Amino acid sequence: MKRLSFALLITFVLLLPGIPTVQASEFNFSVTTVIPENQIDPNKTYYDLLMEPGAEQTVEILLRNDTDADVIIAPAVHAASTNTNGVVEYGESHDEPDPSLLYPLEDLVTTDEEIIVPANGTYTLPLHISMPDEAFDGVLAGGITLQETMEENQNESAEEGLSIDNQYAYVVGIVLQQNQSEIEPELALHDVYADQLNARNVIMSTIQNSQAMYVNQLSVQAKVKNESGEVLYESKTESMQMAPNSNFSYPLSLNGHPLEAGEYMMELTASAMGEEWHWSEPFSIEEDQAAALNETDVTIPAPDYTWLYVAIGIACLVIAFFLILYYQRKKHKKLLIDAINKQRASAS
Structure with missing residues (x-):
């Protein structure tokens, strides 16, 4: 039997606003940012740059790289986004996007696609930044992921069975701005x-942050009502954060209850940074959609058809009983008729 291997990617989000630097012995390499003169706060170790259009x-x-083997790294730049947990x-x-x-x-930051940090050596990775020509307020945010590439057979083992291979990545934050003007969420x-x-x-509610700013300490309260105004489901989540110019789908759990087709109303209240927003949004659930989702929800027990099988079995027994009774009576009647006919024939 071949050994099953699962890769678990563990990302250390380093050098970002509010995130302290983490020293992780699991890495085969270390990361140090070279802070330039146009860094807004030189005490921060992520890039927070003020640049002209x-x-x-x-x-x-x-x-x-302090190990005795070369380390291959595939850098990748991505814009900041917000996940369903509000992170x-x-x-x-x-x-x-x-x-x-x-x-x-x-689209603004380019770097090498793949690099080799030599054994017991260093590598200086350049990040070329091109600021948009158009002026804008707020920030452009994202990061560069530095993950060691895994050789195809690196994690092969002579032992059979199940294993989990942890993979680790650094993320270095990059925040770009042309001015330090404050904008409203x-x-x-x-x-x-x-x-x-x-x-x-x-029930998902897609919330959008259309501004080029972080929305911090976001709280969302959600209620789902039926057509008569009865509250069916509700939830409240606090201390979330949204990336600049991003959206996320806020989930309201049904806690194991099956979906039912019908017309509903979502009432949402969001608050952050001294501001508050209220929304009431109607939505509908179709019968086929509810059936399909209920069928794959692991918290909803599968339908118990035992009673149906018992009823069918009893019905089959009853039908068989009456069929046997019918054929027995039919056979008895035929024998009686034959006997009468025979008696009449002998009498004549």
Whole structure:
């Protein structure tokens, strides 16, 4: 039997606003940012750069390898996004960028596609930044992920069975701005729909941050009402954060209850940074959609058809009994008629 191997990617989000530097012995390399003169706060170790419209600049990251083997790294730049837990992510996102994001960071920052940090040596990784020509307020945010590539057979083992191979990555934050003007937060509700999260039924509400700023300490309270105004489901989540020019789908769990087709109303209240927003959004659930989601929800027990099988079995026995009774009576009647006919024939 071949050994099964699962890769678990563990990302250390380093050098970002509010995130302290983490020393992780699991890495085969270390990361040090070379802070340039136009850093807004030189005490911060992520890049927080003030640049003019159309300006170009190259900053550097120093990678150090203290092992006796070469380390291969595949750098990747991504814009910041917000996940369903209300947490900002700086790695690759499989969701479409928010329409309000005019300048994705991956279009502005270029670097090497693959590098080799030599054994017991260093490598200076350049990041070339091209600021948009158009002036804008707020920030462009994202990060560069530095993950060691794994050789195809690196984790092969002579032992059989199941194993988990941990993979680790650094993320270095990159925040770009042309001025330090303050802007006001602006949130919008764009869609409400039934869906699943981790194979569990939820009602999703897509909340958008259309401004080029972080929305911090975000709280969301959600209520789902039926047509008569009765509250069916509700939830409240606090201390979330949204990336600049991003959206996320806030999930309201049904806690194991099956979806039912019908017309509903989502009432949402969001608050952050001294502002508050209220929305009431109608939505509907179709019968086929509810059936399909209920069938794959792991918290909903599968239908118990035992009673149906028992009823069918009893019905089959009853039908068999009456069929046997019918044929026995028919056979008895035939024998009686034959006997009468025989008696009549002998009498004549």
